Amino acid sequence: xxxxKKRLLIVEDDVILQKALxxxxxxxxFETFVASDGxxxxxxxxxxxxxxxLLDIILPKxxxxxxxxxxxxxxxxxxxxxxxxxxxxxxxxxxxxxxLGATTYLVKSDYxxxxxxxxxxxxxxMI
Amino acid sequence: xxxNDLDVKKQAEYLGVSxxxxxxxLFILMGTIIIIVMLLVYYLFKNYNSPEALIMSExxxxxxxxxxxxxxxxxxxEMAKINKMKSEFISIASHQLKTPLSEINWEIELLLSRNMxxxxxxQLEIVNNVSDSSNKMTRLVSxxxxxxxxxxGRFFLEMEGVNIAEAIKEVxxxxxxxxxxxxxxxxxxxxxxxxxxxxxxKKIMIVIDNLLSNAIKYMKESGSVEIKTQKEGDGVVVSVxxxxxxxxxxxxxxxxQKFFRSDNSGRYQTTGTGLGLYIAKNIIxxxxxxxxxxxxxxxxxxxxxxxxxSAV
Numbered sequence: 130x131x132x133x134k135k136r137l138l139i140v141e142d143d144v145i146l147q148k149a150l151x152x153x154x155x156x157x158x159f160e161t162f163v164a165s166d167g168x169x170x171x172x173x174x175x176x177x178x179x180x181x182x183l184l185d186i187i188l189p190k191x192x193x194x195x196x197x198x199x200x201x202x203x204x205x206x207x208x209x210x211x212x213x214x215x216x217x218x219x220x221x222x223x224x225x226x227x228x229l230g231a232t233t234y235l236v237k238s239d240y241x242x243x244x245x246x247x248x249x250x251x252x253x254x255m256i
Numbered sequence: 257x258x259x260n261d262l263d264v265k266k267q268a269e270y271l272g273v274s275x276x277x278x279x280x281x282l283f284i285l286m287g288t289i290i291i292i293v294m295l296l297v298y299y300l301f302k303n304y305n306s307p308e309a310l311i312m313s314e315x316x317x318x319x320x321x322x323x324x325x326x327x328x329x330x331x332x333x334e335m336a337k338i339n340k341m342k343s344e345f346i347s348i349a350s351h352q353l354k355t356p357l358s359e360i361n362w363e364i365e366l367l368l369s370r371n372m373x374x375x376x377x378x379q380l381e382i383v384n385n386v387s388d389s390s391n392k393m394t395r396l397v398s399x400x401x402x403x404x405x406x407x408x409g410r411f412f413l414e415m416e417g418v419n420i421a422e423a424i425k426e427v428x429x430x431x432x433x434x435x436x437x438x439x440x441x442x443x444x445x446x447x448x449x450x451x452x453x454x455x456x457x458k459k460i461m462i463v464i465d466n467l468l469s470n471a472i473k474y475m476k477e478s479g480s481v482e483i484k485t486q487k488e489g490d491g492v493v494v495s496v497x498x499x500x501x502x503x504x505x506x507x508x509x510x511x512x513q514k515f516f517r518s519d520n521s522g523r524y525q526t527t528g529t530g531l532g533l534y535i536a537k538n539i540i541x542x543x544x545x546x547x548x549x550x551x552x553x554x555x556x557x558x559x560x561x562x563x564x565x566s567a568v
Contacts, residue, residue: 143355149362156370216354219405220412234414237358238394239458242365 134160135253138179140170140196141214142188146237150183153242154249167191171199174206181253183245184231186215186222194229201230210252214245277331289324293317343404350401357397360390399531403514406538413459413542417452417566420460420492424483427464431472439478442468446485453492453563459539460563463547464494466532467559471498473528474521491545491564499556508551512537520553536561 137159141147144165151161162177164170166189174182174196182200186193193213200206210232215222218236226234232252235245267278275281300313364387372380405411428442435442453460464483471481475498482497503511503518510516515530540547540561551557 143359145359146355146362149359149366152366153362153370216351216358218401218412219410221410223412223414238354238361238398242362243369 134158135181135255136160136162136177136179137249138162138164138170138174138177138182140164140167140173140182140188140193141185142166143185149242150245154246157246159249165189167193167196170196174200174209175203178205179209181249182209182211183214183249184211186213186217186226194225197226197229197231212248212252214240273335277335282328282331286324286328289320293321343408346400347404350397350404353397354394354401357390357394361387361394364390396529399529399535402535402538403531406535411538411542413456413539415454415456415543418455418457418460419450420453420455420485420494420563421446421450423457423461424464424485424494427461427468428483430465431468434469435472435481438472438475440472440475441480443480443482445482447487450485450487450492452566454566455543455545455563456539460543463536463539463561464496466536467496467561470532470559471496471500471557474498475500488562491562493560493562495558495560497556497558502553502555502557503549503551504553508549511549512547 135158137154139147139150139154139161141150141163142165147163147165151163154161162173162179164173168190170182170184170188171191184193184196188196191199193215197211197213200209200211207230211230213226213231213234214237215235216237218234218239223234233248235248240248264275264278264280264284267280268275271278296313296317300309304310364383367383368380368387375383402411424444424446428444431442468481468483475481479499482495484495484497486493486495501520504520507516507518511518512533514534516533517528517530521528537547540563543563545561545563547559547561549557549559
């Protein structure tokens with residue numbers, strides 16, 4: 130697959146997790162952008178229009194639900210698939226996210242980096 | 257689990273509440289009052305004929321009964337509140353643990369999958385051991401969180417069509433190391449073209465892992481575990497059979513209870529929380545399936561679960 134690199138936005142406030150995701154996904158052939166809070170996430174998404182957003186829920190400034198709602202309301206960004214990647218995983222959290230338009234919901238501690246990459250590729254129909 | 261119902265002191269100790277708040281004491285109190293009231297009514301009816309006296313006595317009885325009722329309800333309420341706080345505490349503590357655990361897991365994965373050049377055999381072995389420990393810890397934290405969610409009715413399953421044979425193979429792969437260490441052979445027995453089942457893949461893998469790792473854990477040195485899948489009716493039945501220590505007859509009705517550990521388990525395996533089968537039962541039942549077992553002490557156990565065929 131030698132087409133253009135798919136572009137991912139990672140919105141994650143934990144520096145170590147952010148770096149790990151970025152390193153791994155870059156090595157998987159993606160181009161990555163990062164944002165460390167909800168507001169920065171929204172701005173970067175609107176500016177870069179990535180192919181997919183990986184979004185944490187507990188974030189400073191604006192939480193993941195607010196980011197999700199805002200991106201799904203904006204004409205420019207509403208078609209971007211959003212994968213929630215968080216350690217919250219109760220029924221209410223998942224329902225709320227899906228209702229707001231998230232494509233999938235992954236619990237960080239249940240997923241290896243390789244599995245996250247696989248989900249991204251599935252969502253982008255790369256595999 | 258149940259302390260002698262009438263031993264109030266023991267019950268108070270067991271539940272960690274004061275004597276007056278034990279269910280037995282409340283029961284005795286309530287009973288005593290009912291008996292006194294009945295005697296009183298009998299006495300009043302026998303000796304007084306005036307409606308005023310009867311009405312007065314009824315008012316007194318109602319007031320007394322309502323106060324007692326109120327006292328009992330407030331006690332129950334307080335216990336429910338404490339129970340809720342306990343669940344919330346576990347939930348918050350586990351969440352806080354999950355972030356650093358994810359950091360450790362992902363960093364190790366990054367090291368082992370992308371940056372392992374230059375590590376020698378010994379170093380690799382050490383990193384792999386750290387990785388195993390971290391995975392164990394992650395599982396434990398997830399189990400605790402799952403139990404709190406099950407208890408609060410907030411347990412979530414993401415249902416999809418799952419290739420059960422593939423899920424089983426993946427779990428077997430993860431347990432191969434444990435099995436080889438104990439010289440245990442894992443046999444697989446799958447028929448051709450099994451239908452996909454309706455389940456949450458990650459959670460079903462947890463169920464299979466619980467059954468398989470139990471089978472391995474509670475086996476004496478060497479032996480074999482057989483995992484079989486069969487089409488049955490409108491779905492699939494999976495069985496995990498071992499020739500291990502088995503579960504004593506008198507404890508078999510408690511196997512799926514929270515924190516259950518059989519009396520003979522400590523002889524072979526000291527670790528274990530007693531949460532695995534409780535979680536497994538809840539996952540299977542919430543998926544619309546059934547879970548059951550057959551077991552003979554010193555002969556072995558077979559655990560079964562069924563899942564419905566996926567419509568897709």
